[in-house]
Amino acid sequence: MKIRSVVRGVGHYLPARVVENGEFEATLDTSDEWIRARTGIERRHFAAEGETTSQLAIKAAQAALEDAGIPADRIDAIVVATSTPDFTFPSVATMVQAGLGSTHGFAYDVQAVCAGFVYALANANGLIVSGQAERVLVIGAETFSRIMDWTDRGTCVLFGDGAGALVLEAAEGSGTNSDRGVLSTDLHSDGRYRELLYVDGGVSTTGVAGHLRMQGNAVFKHAVQKLAETAHTALDKIGMSGEDVDWIVPHQANLRIISATAERMQVPMERVVLTVQDHGNTSAASIPLALSVGKQRGQIKTGDLLVTEAIGGGLAWGSVVLRW
Template sequence: MIRAVPVGAGHYLPENIVTNDELAKTVDTSDEWIRARTGIGQRHIAADDQLTSDLGIAAAQDALKNAGLTAADIDAIVLATSTPDQTFPSTATKIQAGLGMKHGFAFDVQAVCAGFAYALVTANSLITSGQAKRILVIGAETFSRILDWEDRTTSVLFGDGAGALILEAQTGTGASDDRGILACELQSDGTYNDLLYVDGGVSSTQTSGKLRMQGQEVFKHAVAKLAASGHAALDRAGIAASDVDWVVPHQANLRIIKSTVKKMGLSMDKVILTVQDHGNTSAASIPLAISVGAKQGKFNQGDLILTEAIGGGLAWGAVVFRW
């Protein structure tokens, strides 16, 4: 049986760091207020001349270095982003060009904060079907470009960044102790569109728009749906929650993470946390956290990892894999 096995991870964060205290100078908020409600202490903001593709290229290069590979070894790029460089072509093709790739294929996936889970599932299908042997799966965002900086309920939450994971086709036995992606669970419900959205678009306003969110409603849905999708993915893999070595959740809000982990009967000791340093980087948050965890030496070969995310749509999902 062919498995999609992680063989390298990398990330990139813009140099400009904006602390809570700095935000408090321009919006009615405080470090104490932000930390108490979100767990966020700072976030990285892209420079004016930095595009989403620039962040994605840097993360991809870091992942390639980590894996001991070059762009010539990659068959495809799947990019999760809600903040593309252009309406078209895909930002993934710009990353492909930036890496010097003139072969293979590249495309974007859009599921907002759940984007990386959707991208992982897509890449897994391409690998297990034999369409590609090695895929760069990237999450990259410049959410600072779509924030209303006068809205203290949203502007304090998000940051910019990119993370990348390289998946490689390897032969497994089909058992739950195989390395690689073991099971996935994806869901969406468009009736919740107004809970988290951007008030612009090509066919509606011909503008990029600004992010709008009903925070309490999103919180309510997030905990229940994340826990349910996590359990569903584990059930598909035939694995108990108690067997999970690490949880790498979407880094949206520390209270959401804690509540979801508790609902699943897991310990926070098993959670990779970066939200305090990066804020919510949307589709980039899971690969960023994976890369940080890997660089810190937390993952051992064979460790069982659960990732889960929810975003606008609402769209949500979970992926279970062995390192």
């Protein structure tokens, strides 16, 4: 027998304000057609003034706990993936813990930008299989609208705000790839590529949050290669291939990246969960958002084999294979 981290519940939250592509036409040299053709994005959600990352995370967490039928005081650990915390400290995770009314267990943040949720999921799996926690709430939450340069048409049209959450619980499995739960993980980073995607501010540099900067073409090339490689590696670890995959649930950055990665994995687009058109790039929130929406749509069902993969600033990238 082997301990597995099984998904018991999933949920998400999106801010009320929906921003269609057309809104950018008034202030930027861009158009709805230009944005759709290059990214696949049609709209995104922006947090309201005063609405914080921790507030989005709490609402997503509440939805996931309700879906799992598990009260907050039975959660042993909360791991939040975010690059846009409310404050320098305390962590968003401890604020979520307080917001859920829980005084049990421990909570902390993980920062790997758009790869954050994959890192957090791998981290949560480690807590469970090592026996440090029986139930872990894993959240991706972002308010990237706070770090946009609204004069840069190459970046500000890409990102949105939101949060998604999973409840993981320890369960006994057979140790084979037919088990439910996390089956394999694969994480990577290479700090030499910092200049490709970064924020030009911070506590020990400028003292202010700064704005997102990106070399889009270079990021695209790295993304397609590295995402396909990490997904293949994670599948290889359990003796499986793209043919065995029911759903790819990718980081929702750009439809062209998603399509190219699926092609390299030899998985048809009919087996890819897509939310980028409605949410834009929500960084660490995008995979849990897509998991929650995919379940709501009736796409993701118990027993399905899923591959999640993501790449973000760092560069940091990785993948997780799990059976729903």
